[in-house]
Amino acid sequence: MRLSVYLLTAAVALAAATGLAVAERKLLVERESLYNNIYIYSEPPYVTLTFGHNGRLYTESIYNSKDDRDLPVVYTRSMTAGLMYAKNVKSILEIGSGGGRTAWYLHRHMPEVPITTVELDPVVAELAQKHFGIKNEKNFEIATRDGRLFLRESKKKYDVILIDAYRGPFVPFHLLTKEFYQSVEAHLAPGGVVVQNIEPSTMLFDSATKTIQSVFDNVEFYLARGNVVTVAYEGPKRTLGELKKMADTRQGTHKFRYDLKSLLAQRRGLSPEVGTISPDAKVLTDDFAPAESLKAIEVHNRKWPSE
Numbered sequence: 001m002r003l004s005v006y007l008l009t010a011a012v013a014l015a016a017a018t019g020l021a022v023a024e025r026k027l028l029v030e031r032e033s034l035y036n037n038i039y040i041y042s043e044p045p046y047v048t049l050t051f052g053h054n055g056r057l058y059t060e061s062i063y064n065s066k067d068d069r070d071l072p073v074v075y076t077r078s079m080t081a082g083l084m085y086a087k088n089v090k091s092i093l094e095i096g097s098g099g100g101r102t103a104w105y106l107h108r109h110m111p112e113v114p115i116t117t118v119e120l121d122p123v124v125a126e127l128a129q130k131h132f133g134i135k136n137e138k139n140f141e142i143a144t145r146d147g148r149l150f151l152r153e154s155k156k157k158y159d160v161i162l163i164d165a166y167r168g169p170f171v172p173f174h175l176l177t178k179e180f181y182q183s184v185e186a187h188l189a190p191g192g193v194v195v196q197n198i199e200p201s202t203m204l205f206d207s208a209t210k211t212i213q214s215v216f217d218n219v220e221f222y223l224a225r226g227n228v229v230t231v232a233y234e235g236p237k238r239t240l241g242e243l244k245k246m247a248d249t250r251q252g253t254h255k256f257r258y259d260l261k262s263l264l265a266q267r268r269g270l271s272p273e274v275g276t277i278s279p280d281a282k283v284l285t286d287d288f289a290p291a292e293s294l295k296a297i298e299v300h301n302r303k304w305p306s307e
Helices: 010-018 074-084 101-109 122-131 147-153 178-186 205-215 240-254 260-266 290-301
Strands: 026-032 037-043 046-053 056-064 092-095 115-119 140-144 158-163 188-198 218-224 227-233
Touching: 026 122, 037 122, 046 122, 056 101, 056 122, 074 101, 074 158, 074 188, 074 218, 074 227, 074 240, 074 260, 092 101, 092 147, 101 115, 101 140, 115 122, 122 140, 147 178, 178 188, 178 205, 188 205, 205 218, 205 227, 218 260, 240 260
Parallel strands: 092 115, 092 158, 115 140, 158 188
Antiparallel strands: 026 037, 037 046, 046 056, 188 227, 218 227
């Protein structure tokens, strides 16, 4: 999971999310991988995963080591809103695992549902299992692969697909194009839903939103302390009454820590509060032949030279 809205140091972001004093922070791990400069900090009971870029630290995941159903990062709670939209919840895919906290939260509340969380960086996947309370077990699989390539190679369909992949302050471009969303749509089961965290203050927000709208019949928005979580799906638009009914049903069955029905207060259409789409915004496309996509993805995933 990626905390894209807080363009702050890890300590300040954690303090904002939890109220914990910055002075208690202790560096546990410093690792360099092919894809990231990784720093893990301990601020008991919290553990924070951060990535370094251009002298700044970007918070990726926060784990409460004394409560594994806690989601300290507020927007990750909104990522569960898709459960109100999906016709069924028999399989879940997460692209952009990081510390794996959103996927593990769902696993703890829905242990009977197979969940796969995909992380590009094998070092991050290793550290998440060591420091963030997640592990491969029945109905919970950690896959190390680029999310788009994972979809390309998979024939499975999912009721809920969560997308929360970030490189510092930005979503990787190949996870924002029309061709990517077409691949996501092709992997949705009938009545399925895709949920994505998109940083609203970047120049790509308008184009990213327009691109999702070019593939899906419906795109709705959930506000979460500066972040915007999009919910996209095919077919008739869900009414407020339908969403309340499904929220009541699934909340009653699974007893989620963060009540689904309360999330409906964050639901928005496009508005000045969320953002309005510029008429000049372009639909994002790959702009290269399919045969070139594998090479391009591998190159773009690597760290920038300035790192």
